[in-house]
Structures are given as C-alpha cells and as structure tokens.
Amino acid sequence: MREPMIRRVCIVGGGTAGWMTAAALANKLNGLSIAVTLIESSEIGTVGVGEATLPHIRAFNKTLGIDERDLMRATEATFKLGIEFRDWGKIGDRYIHPFGDYGPAVNGVPFYHHWLRLKSLGDTSRLDDYSFPIVAAEQNRFRHPAAEHDRIESTFGYAYQFDASLYAAFLRRYAEANGVTRLEGKIVDTALDGESGHVRSVTLADGREVSADLFVDCSGFRGLLIEGALASGYDDWSHWLPCNRAVAVPTASAGPLGPYTRATARTAGWQWRIPLQHRVGNGHVYCSSFISDDDATRQLVENLDAPMQAEPRQLRFTTGRRRDFWKANVVAIGLAGGFLEPLESTSIHLIQDGITELLALFPDRGFDASDIVEYNRRMSLHYERVRDFLLLHYVATQRDDSEMWRHFRALTLPDSLREKIEAWQTRAYVVPYEFGLFLPPSWVAVMLGQNLMPTGYDPRARSMGDNALAARASAIRQEVAAAVRGTxxxxDYIRRSAAAGSLAQRAPAA
Ligand SMILES: Cc1cc2nc3c(=O)[nH]c(=O)nc-3n(C[C@H](O)[C@H](O)[C@H](O)COP(=O)(O)OP(=O)(O)OC[C@H]3O[C@@H](n4cnc5c(N)ncnc54)[C@H](O)[C@@H]3O)c2cc1C
Structure with missing residues (x-):
C-alpha cells in the first residue's frame, strides 16, 4: 500500500536554484494541496553570478507560462546563439559553439562529414559558413527561429544572457503569486528524526521552527542539509577540472550587442564576457595552484573593454558533485548538489535537470529507496556528461605555454571521454550518451574548433560526386549568407520585439 502524500515541502535557499524549484513546484503540484515554503537569508545572500544559459531554459519558462518579453524586460536579458571560444586550440584561434547544427544532412549523413570530405578534396570553406547561428552571431544579428522546417533560419535554438539576481526575483514574484510562502531568516539548527534519520525541522535564528515532509536543499555551496545535516559526501573532481576560483566584475556596455557569450583562454584559466542589456558581466575562472589571486585579478582587469562598475569580487569553489544528491528526505539542487565551472553555462541547466527528475520521481512519505537510487543515478550521469564535455576544451588543445596547459597534456582522462575521443579520431563518429546534455553538433563544434581533426569520415559521405557535392555546399553557404543578410x-531586434528593459533608453546604433 502506498504511503500518504507529501503535504509540506520546505525549500532551503532563495538563489536561482531555490526560486526555480519553488516556481516549478508551485506550477506542477498545483491542485495537490501541498504547501511549499521557501526560507532565505538576506544576511547570507546568494552567489550572485550565473548570467549565461542554455536553450533548454526556454522550455522551463514555457511550462510555467512565462511570456518571453516580460522575462527579458525584467531581467535585462539579451539573446544568445552560442559561445565564442578564443585562444583554446592555439593562441589566436577562435570558433563559436553554436546552438544549432551545421548545414542540413545530405542523404541522411550529417553535413560535417561531407565538409570533411570536401576539405580532403582541397575545399577551403569554413564549417562555420554552413551554420546560420554562427554567421548571425559573427555579425551581431538575431531573429527567432523560423517555424518552417525547410528554411535554414529554422536550424538553430537560442538561450538568454540575463541578470541572475533579477531572474531569481522574477521567479520569486511568480512563485509567491502561485502560493509559495517565503520566510526570511537564517537557519541555525536542523533536527533529525532519531528513527528514520530524516530531517524533521529547521530552526531559524529568531527561534521559529519549520517542519516538512520533504526538504529541497538549495542553500548553495555549503549544502546546509545534504552535507551539514546528512553528510552525503562530495566527489571532488579537481584532478580533472582544477579551476577553483573566480573573480567577477561588471563593466559598462561597449561596442555592438553580441548575441553570444565569449570565453577566452588564459594562462591559468579563462575569462568570460557576457553582454546584457544594461551592462556586461566579466569574470576570470582560474586555478589557484597556477596563479595568485592578485595576478588573476590583474589579468582580468587588464583585459576588460570598458570601465568597471564595481570592485572585482572573489569566489571559491571545488569542482565535483554530492555523492548522494537525494538522501533520506532531502534533495540537493543547484550548488548544494555540485558545481562544474561555468565554461559552457551548464549550472542553471543542471538545476533544471534536478527539478525535472524530482518531479518525475516525486515521492510520497514512504520515500521508496528505488526512486532515490534512480534519482541519484540520473543526476550523476547528468553531471558526468557535463564534466567530460568541459574537460574536452582543456585537452583538445595544442597549447603548452603555461603550467596549466602542460598539466592537461599529462592528464589521465575519464574512460567515458577517452572512448569518445578515440571514436572521433578515426571516422568522426560522435558516440551518443544516455542523458547527454550536449548533442553531437556540440561535440563536433569543440573538437573541430580546437583542431582535433579526425583521420576519416563516414564512408556514406562518398555517395555524391565531387562536383555535385561542391555545388550543394556552395548553395548552402549562399543560403546561410542570404538569410543572415535579412536578419x-x-x-534593434530586442527593442522592436518589446523585450527591451534599459536598452529602450539607449540610442540605436547609427
Ligand atoms: C564564478 C561563477 C560563474 C557562474 N556562471 C554561470 C553561468 O554563466 N551560467 C550558469 O548557468 N551558472 C553559472 N554559475 C552557477 C550559478 O551561479 C548557480 O548555479 C546559481 O546561481 C544557483 O545558485 P544556488 O541557488 O544553488 O546558490 P546561491 O545563489 O548561493 O543561493 C543559496 C541560498 O541559500 C540561502 N542560505 C544559505 N544558507 C542559509 C541559511 N543558513 N539560512 C537561510 N538561508 C540560507 C542563501 O541566503 C541563498 O538564498 C556560476 C557560478 C560561479 C561560481
């Protein structure tokens, strides 16, 4: 017989993870008479970074019924077509990892195989020229994807670059309007049930006690419940991804508004640049064993392209994940569950994964052990897949100009990544992953973008004659170029689509 329903859920923490979880539970548990309470402490505050997202966030917002223009105005958001990587393969290299595929498949074979064949025949066109989102991003242009599937303008997705604190505030309004109760206060104690080992209640500094059937730990790096109370344990992945600090600073807007995030490799890490409507977010993620904090800050400041709007702010982290994301009656989502550096803007997406899996396996008060095992299995895979993809950027490189890059040259890779690279090197095959966030075109973008050239390609790409293939390729390039010219x-597009916040006040480019 099933146990009684969960009646009270307590979310600990009001950062992006806490308010995304609150908004989703308010929406998806509607009608089940489940009371959702969120506790946050303004004294502790939030991590306050997390400006670049992935296209999947649109599905999250859509299921909540959020209007895109409202969201963009409220969060000073811009559109994002991908990430530009500078100096990763070699100093001077640049490529864009787009949210979309390269060209249409020919005879059922992904287009990049045909491009590899063309290249072997002496063709010098860039693979980028077959990608609408790349060419549009290079020219700072944007439009929504076309609905008609036969048009090149339908072959991409997009995400947002937004102010993370404003996004959390936006979702707070949504969640509170949909019945979530917010409590302001600092949790100072946690009571466990002696028999079950479940968290029974948390106590705030002013003495208030909050009990619940299910707790969602969104308390950030500290993992107040999952680690502090339940000692889940942490798998430290620093031996693979050793960057452990960041320094962040906003600058004034400068130059054209790029619909993409930039990640520039440095000697001991990399620097981000994320253009929003009202400012640009910048930061330097680095490994403290290869550079001092002062030098990392200096490197960041020297490479800014506009005046700083605040003092640089330091953050520290350890890459890895909680051994159990879900233990007893506590589910850790967001930084409380783990952290992988923001090179591919994956953290908010992993929050979304945590929420989606929790809803799929939403428990009753019996807390079935097999549901917990399955949740932890799925979340572990989500994190491992992202880890491999991030690591690819550091190991598919010819750089050896600093201690950090030499460190990566000597690294023993996780088997899952080693196998993936081996399969690529012979016939350009991208082994698909179960629960892989990044689909083959993303792997292709990074592997080719960082000069990991395969020795062969799919033999089926020989189905077309040389001249016919060259003509087909030229037609695709022209179609992309013409579509971008009309974009x-x-x-201007943000202004015209009524999505402008402070951009509405800035004069359009002459
Ligand atoms: C340098 C850096 C750059 C990043 N860039 C990106 C990016 O571009 N894209 C992306 O997707 N992600 C990015 N992230 C990750 C992103 O910032 C986080 O995933 C996201 O902000 C979620 O954080 P959180 O809500 O889990 O934790 P936090 O923002 O830390 O929130 C924790 C909450 O818990 C509360 N709390 C903690 N302890 C207590 C207590 N005792 N009592 C009461 N309340 C408590 C706090 O008050 C706060 O409300 C980045 C992270 C870092 C470090």
Whole structure:
C-alpha cells in the first residue's frame, strides 16, 4: 500500500536554484494541496553570478507560462546563439559553439562529414559558413527561429544572457503569486528524526521552527542539509577540472550587442564576457595552484573593454558533485548538489535537470529507496556528461605555454571521454550518451574548433560526386549568407520585439 502524500515541502535557499524549484513546484503540484515554503537569508545572500544559459531554459519558462518579453524586460536579458571560444586550440584561434547544427544532412549523413570530405578534396570553406547561428552571431544579428522546417533560419535554438539576481526575483514574484510562502531568516539548527534519520525541522535564528515532509536543499555551496545535516559526501573532481576560483566584475556596455557569450583562454584559466542589456558581466575562472589571486585579478582587469562598475569580487569553489544528491528526505539542487565551472553555462541547466527528475520521481512519505537510487543515478550521469564535455576544451588543445596547459597534456582522462575521443579520431563518429546534455553538433563544434581533426569520415559521405557535392555546399553557404543578410541587428531586434528593459533608453546604433 502506498504511503500518504507529501503535504509540506520546505525549500532551503532563495538563489536561482531555490526560486526555480519553488516556481516549478508551485506550477506542477498545483491542485495537490501541498504547501511549499521557501526560507532565505538576506544576511547570507546568494552567489550572485550565473548570467549565461542554455536553450533548454526556454522550455522551463514555457511550462510555467512565462511570456518571453516580460522575462527579458525584467531581467535585462539579451539573446544568445552560442559561445565564442578564443585562444583554446592555439593562441589566436577562435570558433563559436553554436546552438544549432551545421548545414542540413545530405542523404541522411550529417553535413560535417561531407565538409570533411570536401576539405580532403582541397575545399577551403569554413564549417562555420554552413551554420546560420554562427554567421548571425559573427555579425551581431538575431531573429527567432523560423517555424518552417525547410528554411535554414529554422536550424538553430537560442538561450538568454540575463541578470541572475533579477531572474531569481522574477521567479520569486511568480512563485509567491502561485502560493509559495517565503520566510526570511537564517537557519541555525536542523533536527533529525532519531528513527528514520530524516530531517524533521529547521530552526531559524529568531527561534521559529519549520517542519516538512520533504526538504529541497538549495542553500548553495555549503549544502546546509545534504552535507551539514546528512553528510552525503562530495566527489571532488579537481584532478580533472582544477579551476577553483573566480573573480567577477561588471563593466559598462561597449561596442555592438553580441548575441553570444565569449570565453577566452588564459594562462591559468579563462575569462568570460557576457553582454546584457544594461551592462556586461566579466569574470576570470582560474586555478589557484597556477596563479595568485592578485595576478588573476590583474589579468582580468587588464583585459576588460570598458570601465568597471564595481570592485572585482572573489569566489571559491571545488569542482565535483554530492555523492548522494537525494538522501533520506532531502534533495540537493543547484550548488548544494555540485558545481562544474561555468565554461559552457551548464549550472542553471543542471538545476533544471534536478527539478525535472524530482518531479518525475516525486515521492510520497514512504520515500521508496528505488526512486532515490534512480534519482541519484540520473543526476550523476547528468553531471558526468557535463564534466567530460568541459574537460574536452582543456585537452583538445595544442597549447603548452603555461603550467596549466602542460598539466592537461599529462592528464589521465575519464574512460567515458577517452572512448569518445578515440571514436572521433578515426571516422568522426560522435558516440551518443544516455542523458547527454550536449548533442553531437556540440561535440563536433569543440573538437573541430580546437583542431582535433579526425583521420576519416563516414564512408556514406562518398555517395555524391565531387562536383555535385561542391555545388550543394556552395548553395548552402549562399543560403546561410542570404538569410543572415535579412536578419536584424540584435539590439534593434530586442527593442522592436518589446523585450527591451534599459536598452529602450539607449540610442540605436547609427
Ligand atoms: C564564478 C561563477 C560563474 C557562474 N556562471 C554561470 C553561468 O554563466 N551560467 C550558469 O548557468 N551558472 C553559472 N554559475 C552557477 C550559478 O551561479 C548557480 O548555479 C546559481 O546561481 C544557483 O545558485 P544556488 O541557488 O544553488 O546558490 P546561491 O545563489 O548561493 O543561493 C543559496 C541560498 O541559500 C540561502 N542560505 C544559505 N544558507 C542559509 C541559511 N543558513 N539560512 C537561510 N538561508 C540560507 C542563501 O541566503 C541563498 O538564498 C556560476 C557560478 C560561479 C561560481
């Protein structure tokens, strides 16, 4: 017989993870008479970074019924077509990892195989020229994807670059309007049930006690319940991804509004640049064993392209994940569950995964052990897949100009990544992953973008004659170029689609 329903859920923490969870539970548990309470402490605050997202966030917002223009105005958001990587394969290299595929498949074979064949025949076109989102991003243009599937303008997705604190505030309004109760206060104690080992209640500094059937730990790096109370344990992945600090600073807007995030490799890490409507987010993620905090800050400041709007702020982290994301009656989501550096803007997506899996396996008060095992299995895979993809950026490189890059050259890779690279090197095959966030085109973008050239390609790409293939390729390039010429300037498009917050006050480019 099933146990009684969960009646009270307590979310600990009001950062992006806490308010995304609160908004989703308010929406998806509607009608089940489940009371959702969120506790946050303004004294502790939030991590306050997390500006670049992935296209999947649109599905999350859509299921909540959020209007895109409202969201963009409220969060000073811009559109994002991908990430530009500079100096990763070699100093001077640049490529864009787009949210979309390269060209249409020919005879059922992904287009990049045909491009590899063309290249072997002496063709010098860039693979990028077959990608609408790359060419549009390079020219700072944006439009929504076309609905008609036969048009090149339908072959991409997009995400947002937004102010994370404003996004959390936006979702707070949504969640509170949909019945979530917010409590302000600092949790100072946690009571466990002696028999079950479940968290029974948390106590705030002013003495208030909050009990619940299910707790969602969104308390950030500290993992107040999952680690502090339940000692889940942490798998430290620093031996693979050793960057452990960041320094972040906002600058004034400068130059054209790019519909993409930039990640520039440095000697001991990399620097991000994320253009929003009202400012640009910048930061330097680095490994403290290869550079001092002062030098890392200096490197960041020297490479800014506009005046700083605040003092640089330091953050520390350890890459890895909780051994059990879900233990007893506590589910850890967000930084409380783990952290992988923001090179591919994956953290908010992993929050979304945590919420989706929790809803799929939403428990009753019996807390079935097999549901917990399955949740932890799935979340572990989500994190491992992202880890491998991030690590690819550091190991598919010819750089050896600093201690960090030499460190990566000597690294023993996780088997899952080693196998993936081996399969690529012979016939350009991308082994698909179960629960893989990044689909083959993303792997292709990074592997080719960082000069990991395969020795062969899919033999089926020989189905077309040389001249016919060259003509087909030329037609695709022309189609992309013409479509981009007809695509509006990114900033103008935001203004015209009524999604402008402070951008509405800035004069359009002459
Ligand atoms: C340098 C850096 C750059 C990043 N860039 C990106 C990016 O571009 N894209 C992306 O997707 N992600 C990015 N992230 C990750 C992103 O910032 C986080 O995933 C996201 O902000 C979620 O954080 P959180 O809500 O889990 O934790 P936090 O923001 O830390 O929130 C924790 C909450 O718990 C509360 N709390 C803690 N202890 C207590 C207590 N005792 N009592 C009461 N309340 C308590 C706090 O008050 C706060 O409300 C980045 C992270 C870092 C470190």
């Amino acid at each position: 509006p300037d990114h900033a």
